Amino acid sequence: MSLITSSDTESNSGILSLRRLWPLIRPEKLWPDATRIGIALVLLLVESGTAVATPWLFSRMVSSLSQPEALLAVPAWLISQYAVIRIVSGLATPLRELLVKPVETDLQRRVAVLGLSHLHDLSVRFHLDRQTGALTRTLDRGADAVGTLLSLVLFNVLPNVIELLMTLTVILKIFDWRYVCLLLVALGLYSMVSYVFTRLRMTARRARNKASNQAQHRLVDSILNFETVRSFANQAHEIDRYNAARMDLRQAEISLQRYVSLSQISRGVLIAATTTTLLAMAAHDIVIHRLAVAQFVLIGSYLSGLYSSVGALNYVSAGWRNxxxxxxNYLELLGIRSEIIRAPEAVHLPGRLSEAGPASVEFRHVSFGYSPGRQILHDISITVPAGTSLAIVGHTGSGKSTLGRLLTRAYDPTEGCVLIDGHDLREIAPADVQHIIGTVPQDTVLFNSSIGExxxxxxxxxSGDDIEKAARSAQIDVFIRALPDGYETVVGERGLKLSGGEKQRVAIARVILKDPRILLLDEATSALDTRTEAAIQRELTALSEARTTVIVAHRLSTVQDASRIVVLDAGRIVEQGSHMELLSAGGHYAAMWAAQAGENVVGQASGVDEAPRHTS
Structure with missing residues (x-):
């Protein structure tokens, strides 16, 4: 998935950037740091003033020293002034950086947090298509870039513009209009060259970022899936793919550096030509006694300052573009809107079973497709009274897991609605839906932290006691205490240090702590062996007591005790009833039961009770 769609319309892109960044940089957000910013601006103005005054003061000293009769009487106050100016200039820069850094880092923090918050607000559909490595780089570069923009806007443009104007004014006053005209022409050419190469560098930088994202994606994807890589002995393939991505990044870095170097060479030649011309003019004016030697030194010093100011302003332009x-990528990420929209006046419902008891669930004429050409569910209507259990079964691809996703509002139905306690999910605050429903999934993913966390x-x-109590209820407390570090044992990336059964027990303990009003068991034991499944099933049965339970299952042995069982086929309800009723009916469910049990129980009128309660 690509997060970036480049636009050649820079003005529109710039306006869009400012509009999205404005909530973070508007005055009331920066007001707490106004004193810091104000002092930093004063220090910058002092720096600019000392930069312009230093060459002038130095030329005064040269003028005094060039008179033999005054060699022993060089005005001490000139030297004192020079010393004061250099000290002030030397102190201003570190003090400014000290004042600015907290403001810059705080803005970067807010940008990074905003990005993560936005990611968590996006829909499941987005996260199924995401590239984790590229996203992390996008957030990092977005935060760094905003800090750069703040520093450029507040602390580079103003002092350098002032220094440039002050220097040109002094040159016009001390010298004449010819020098100023030549400088303006040179500065114009300098700016044009800088603009052209900046555009080229921007294109090269965009290509570099794309290559960097791809390399990061390859690296993260390979590490996250190392078990699959190892099981298929494809380490060499992964290394080759990462190496190819790094080679593309290498070429992109070289291309970017090529433009940077050519830009520096062009500007260096232009500076050399301009300096030579100006010094030749100044030397000629000295010969005809229009200028003094001290003024020759002054024009040389000011040329250096002018190039420095123009270079700094060019850096502002290049920095802004870069x-x-x-x-x-960051702004486009912020521009992505979740398909799950919060109602303007959302209904708030209690989430814990201890607060409001079990909740009712209803699927009312629900139809859904992941895309217009892929319809999964067709006119599904199911009512689950509070405190009862519903099992949804069917062959692979029948749509049973999709119903579970609609219940958690991972997606919204294309037709119909899903209701909790009579309220359409689209009317309930999304956070409340997440609090109301506790899910035990097929594949439990854990954080790379302690098992207690x-x-x-x-x-x-x-509290710690609550966590241990939940672990005891999930029958995992004894296992945890047997570990060398107990509840402080780190479970590894995605919980890889634990077995499937151990991870499921952690998931159960986590849901016990959550105390949800609705329990969703989404193929919760399908990845476990028969013995582990039977043990886990006992904990799940205890967990589902007194709360509304929706069970999405492939193994029918896990749903026999459900209040109602709904059988899906090709996204439609083909049967529903209790376990006994469906076996007696001899339809889809009975055929599935017979296939899983290894026996033909269809048509048995009196032996239904003896139907096997295990899976093959």
Whole structure:
């Protein structure tokens, strides 16, 4: 998935960038740091003034020393002034950086947090298509670029413009209009050259960023899937793919550096030609006694200052463009809107079972497709009274897991609605839906932190005693205490240090802490062996007591005790009833039961009760 769609319309892109960044940089956000910014601006103005005054003061000293009769009487106050100016100039820069850094880093923090917050607000559909490595680089570069923009806007443009204007004014006053005209022409050419190469560098930088994202994606994807890589002995293939991505990044870096070097060479030649011309003019004016030697020294010093100011302003332009390139992915990420929209006046419902008891669930004429050409569910209507259990079964691809996703509002139905306690999910605050429903998935993903923290994630306010109590209820406390570090044992990336059954028990303990009003078991034991499944099933049965439970299952042995079982086929309800009723009916469910049990129980009128309760 690509996050970036480049636009050649720079003005529109710039306006869009400012509009999206404005909530972070508007005055009321920066007001707490106004004193810091104000002092930093004063220091910058002092720096500019000392930069212009130093060459002038130095020329005065040269003029005094050039008179033999005055060699022993060089005005001490000139030297004193020079010393004061150099000290002030030397102190201003570190003090300015000290004042500016907290403002810059705080803005970067807010930009990074805004990006992460936006990511968590995006829909499941986005996260299924994401590239984790590229996203992390996008957030990092976006935060860095915003800090760069703040520094450029507040602390580079103003002092350098003032220094440039002051220097040209002094040159016009001390010398004449010829020098100023030549400088203006040279500065214009300098700016044009800088503009052209900046555009080229921006294109090259965008290509570099794209190559960098791809290399990061290859690296992260390979590490996250190392078990698959190892099981297929494809380490060499992964290394080759990463090496190819790094080679592309190498070429992009070289291309970028080529433009940087050519830009420096062009500007260096222009500076050399301009300096030579001006010094030749100044030497000629000295010969005809229009200028003094001290003024010759002064024009040389001011030329250096002018080039420095123009270079700094060019850096502002280049920095702005480079930062904007770095911001493109970030801004486009912020521009992505979730398909799950919060109602303007959302209904708030309690989430914990202890607060409001079990909640009712209803699927009312629900139809859904992941894309217009891929319809999954067709006119599904199911009512689940509070405190009862519903099992949804069917062959692979029948749409049973999709119903579970609609219940958690990972997606919205294309037709119909899903209701909790009589309220359409689209009317309920999304956070409340997430609090109301506790999910035990087929593949439990854990954080790379301690096992205690992973259990405590079900309720961030839970005490250590609450976590241990939940672990005991999930039958994992004894296992945890047997570990060398107990509840402080780190489970590894995605919980890879734990077995499937151990991870499922952690998931159960986490949901116990959450105390949801609705329990969703989404193929919760399908990845486990029969013995582990039977043990986990006992914990799940205890967990589902007194709360509304929706079970999405392929193994029918896990749904026999459900209040109602709904059988899906090709996205439509083909049967529904209790376990006994469906076996007696001899339809889809009975055929599935017979296939899984290894026996033909269809048509048995009196032996239904003896139907096997295990899976093959």
């Amino acid at each position: 930062a904007r390139v770095d911001l493109e 992973n259990i405590g994630y079900g309720d961030l306010q839970a």
